[in-house]
Amino acid sequence: MRSGAGLAQAVRNGLVRMVDRSGRHPLVVVVLALLVAVLSVAATRAWLGIDTDTDHMFSSQLPWRQRSIQFDRVFPQFSDTLVAVVRAPTAEQARATAAQLARKLAADPRLFPSVATPGISPFFDREGLLLLSRHDLDSVLNRMLQAQPLLGPLALDPSARGLFGGLDLLVEGVRRGIDLFDCVAPTRMGRTGTAFTHAGRVNVRNARWRIDPRPLDSDCTCSTCQRFSRAYIRHLFVSDEVLGLRLLSLHNVHFLVSLMRAARDAIAGGDFDGWSRDWLSRYHSGSATTP
Secondary structure (H helix, E strand, C coil): CHHHHHHHHHHHHHHHHHHHHHHHCHHHHHHHHHHHHHHHHHHHHHHCCCCCCHHHHCCCCCHHHHHHHHHHHHCHHHCCCCCCCCCCCCHHHHHHHHHHHHHHHHCCCCCCCCCCCCCCCHHHHHHHHHHCCHHHHHHHHHHHHHCHHHHHHHHHCCCHHHHHCCCHHHHHHHHCCCCCCCCCHHHHHHHCCEEEECCEEEECCCHHHCCCCCCCCCCCCCHHHHHCCHHHHHHHHHCCCHHHHHHHHHHHHHHHHHHHHHHHHHHHCCCHHHHHHHHHHHHCCCHHHCC
16 A cells, blocks of 8 residues: 555656646747657658558458459459449339449549440340340240230330320230239329220310310219219319319229229120220220310
C-alpha cells in the first residue's frame, strides 16, 4: 500500500513540476506542440491510408488468389473490369436500360475505354438461335409454329390495341389450350373510352352516343350495363369525370371474364367450334358501331 501511495505521490509531483515549468516557458511549449503536430501529420500520411481494392484484403499466397493473379497476368484487359447489373420489371426494360447505360459510359472514353453489354448486339439478335443446342432449338421452333396463328396478327400491331382489336385471338388461344390470360388492356382501353361488346368495340366518346339510352352491351350483366346508359357514360368522359374511367374499366374486365366463362362452358358441352364461330361472327359484325 505504501509503495502504491508513494508512486501516486511521485506522479502527482511530477505533473505539478511540468505544469509549473510550462507556465514559465510558454513559447517552448507552443513550439514543441507544433512540432508534435507536424510529426503526427507526416506519420499519418506515410503509414495510414484507405485501400478500396478488395483483393488486398486477402493474402496473395492463398491458392485462389494465386490463380486470380495468374489470370490477370494472362488477360490484363479484364483486370480493371466493372460489372453493372441492371434489374427491371421486364426483360425488355432491362435490355433498353442496359443499352442506354452503355451509350452513356462509352461517351467518356477517358474513364471507360471499353464498354460492352454481353448478349446485346446485332450479332446475337440475328444469330442467337444458332447458339442453342439442337434439342433446345427444336423445342423453340415447335413452340413458335404452334403459336404462329397468334403471333401473325400481333406482328402487324404488337400493341395492346392490336391485341384487343380482335378478341378472336383469345378464342384462338383457348382453342390451342391456353387457359390463362393476363393483360392490362381491359382497364387501359377503358380509361381511353373504348368498351368491348358482343357486337364489336364501342368508342364512348363518339358523338353518336350523345342521347343513346341503351347500355353499352344489352347482353352484359355487369353493374355498368345494368345501371348506366351510353349517353351518361359519354357525358362522364366528355366532362373528364373519373367515374367514367372506372365504369368502363369495370365493364371491360367483366366482359373478358364472361367471355372465358362462356368458352369454358362450350368446351364442357362439347361444342366449342360451333360456339366460337357464332361468337366471332357476331363480334365482327360491327353492329355496335352503328347508331
